[in-house]
Amino acid sequence: MKQLHIVGAGGFGRECHAWASQHPDCGKAWVLAGFLDDNPEALRPFGDFAPVRPLAGHRPKADDLYLCGLGMPALKEKLIAPLVAAGARFLTFVHPRAHLGARVTIGRGSVVCPGAVLSADITLGEFVLVNLNSTIGHDATLGDWTSLSAQCDVTGHVRIADRVFLGSRATIIPEKTVGSRSIVGAGAVVVTHVPAGVTVVGIPARVL
Ligand SMILES: CC(C)(COP(=O)(O)OP(=O)(O)OC[C@H]1O[C@@H](n2cnc3c(N)ncnc32)[C@H](O)[C@@H]1OP(=O)(O)O)[C@@H](O)C(=O)NCCC(=O)NCCS
The missing domain is CATH 3.40.50.720 (NAD(P)-binding Rossmann-like Domain)
Structure with missing residues (x-):
C-alpha cells in the first residue's frame, strides 16, 4: 500500500x-x-x-x-x-465534495478543498490550492503555486498568474488579470488588471 x-x-x-x-x-x-x-x-x-x-x-x-x-x-x-x-x-487532490464541471484541467500536486466549484474550461497549473467554497468560473486560468483562500470568487475569463495569493473572500471580476507573485487582500474586489508583484486591498482593490 x-x-x-x-x-x-x-x-x-x-x-x-x-x-x-x-x-x-x-x-x-x-x-x-x-x-x-x-x-x-x-x-x-x-x-x-x-x-x-x-x-x-x-x-x-x-x-x-x-x-x-x-x-x-x-x-x-x-x-x-x-x-x-x-x-x-x-x-492531485480533489475532495469528494468539490464540484468539477467540464474540461477542467488540474495540474500535478494541486489541492481542491470541500465546497469548491470549478465550472467549465478551466486550467489550474501545478501545486495550486483552491480552498473551501471558492468558485472558479468558465475559461479562467491559474498559474503554478497560486493559492486561493476560502470563499474566493474568480469569475469568467480571469487569468491569475503564478505564485499569486488571494485572501479570504477575494473577488476578481470577469476578464481581469492578476500578475505573478501578487497578493489580493481578504475581501478585496479586483475591477482592474493587477500588475505583478504588488499587494492590492479594498473595494475596488487598490495597490497598498
Ligand atoms: C493584504 C494583506 C496581505 C496585507 O498585509 P500587510 O502587508 O501585513 O498589511 P498591514 O496589516 O500592515 O496593513 C496595511 C494597511 O492595509 C490595510 N489592510 C490590510 N489588509 C486589508 C484588507 N484585506 N482590506 C482592506 N484593507 C486592508 C490595513 O488596515 C492598513 O491600513 P493603514 O495603513 O491605513 O493602517 C493582509 O491584510 C490580508 O488581507 N491577508 C489575507 C489573509 C487571509 O485571508 N488569509 C487566509 C486565511 S489563511
Missing part, C-alpha cells in the same frame, strides 16, 4: 489530513502515513494524532506519495520543489 505523507503540519496541513481521510482512495490506494515537518512538536497541542517526521533530509521511496499541506505560494515552492526534484510523486 502507498504511504501518503502530508508536507506541512500547520493549520492547513491538519485540514488536509482531515480531507484526505475522507477521500474514497484512503485505505484503498494509499494510507495516511503522517506529516513531514521540521517542527517535531507541531501536533503536540492536538494530541499527536499522527506521526511527524523531519522534512530536512527526507528521501522519497518507491511507495511514498505526497500531498501539499502548505498555503503560502513562496513557502510551497521553497519546500515542495526540492522534494519534486528528488523524485517525490505528489497527488
